[in-house]
Amino acid sequence: MANKSVDHKHFPWSHVIGFVMSIALTFLAVWLGLYTDLALNTVIILVFGLAFIQAGIQLFMFMHVTEGENGIWQVGKMLSAAFIALVIVIGTVWVMNGMH
């Protein structure tokens, strides 16, 4: 099988690093949202940016989306699903709140 370079004998570094980064990003988002005087739009963009990084940590460091012989298709499926999700959410907000 291709792409079977899974490191399953040693210390689970990718999980530990992903976990620490997720906690740091969560606290950073709370700090940005509640303890700074940034404009609301800036806060929205920044905290969602951090959320997408955290989502990427789940996919790549915890779920190992690239592994297995179908790895490339799994990544493709997640990208297409993310595209659909963004179109649904941003499209809805745009039509319902932005257009009067």
Place this chain on the structure above:
Amino acid sequence: MAHVNNDASPDTPLEYQSEIGRLNIFGFWIFLGAEMALFATIFAAYFALVDSTGGGPLPSEVFDINGTMTMTLLLLTSSFTCGLAIHEMRRNNVKSMIVWLIITLLFGLGFLYMEVNEFIHLVNEGANLGTNAFWSSFFVLTGTHGLHVTLGIGWMTLIIIQVLKRGLTPDTAKKVFISSLYWHFLDFVWIFVFTGVYLLGLVE
């Protein structure tokens, strides 16, 4: 089809050794893509109705950042311990795998306990499913996620029982692996609930 593929190298993790295992895992990724679309529609409804708070308390009045942070850290830690369970499974360490899975379930139950308490608190504050459009969409979104966590706990419990009965085979390893993908996905969705609902609800 379900038999172990002889040309699979001995280094191949158990769950990828059979053709059916590989197909099931790939199929589950497609299911997760559909789940993302499902949650996107509920998020879309929530963000469209986020200002329709007439007749009920404002989210900034009733959300509690400490409780939400505790729930977030519980679910994040459970996702981490679930990853450790798979790590142990690939070292053929069934006992450690089951211990980490049980720890994962305990964190999941802790999350669920806090969420139920939060809902009770919100209802006491005058915010329920029928209060207004904002609270309807809030409860539909968090409730759908909470239902997924509940299902995940039940599913993983059954799979632990099956591993205890049958041992770790390509078939049971595949089931453990797929339920672990599902569990990570619960945290994946929660990241956006935490950010979009609770954090931004407290900012405004």
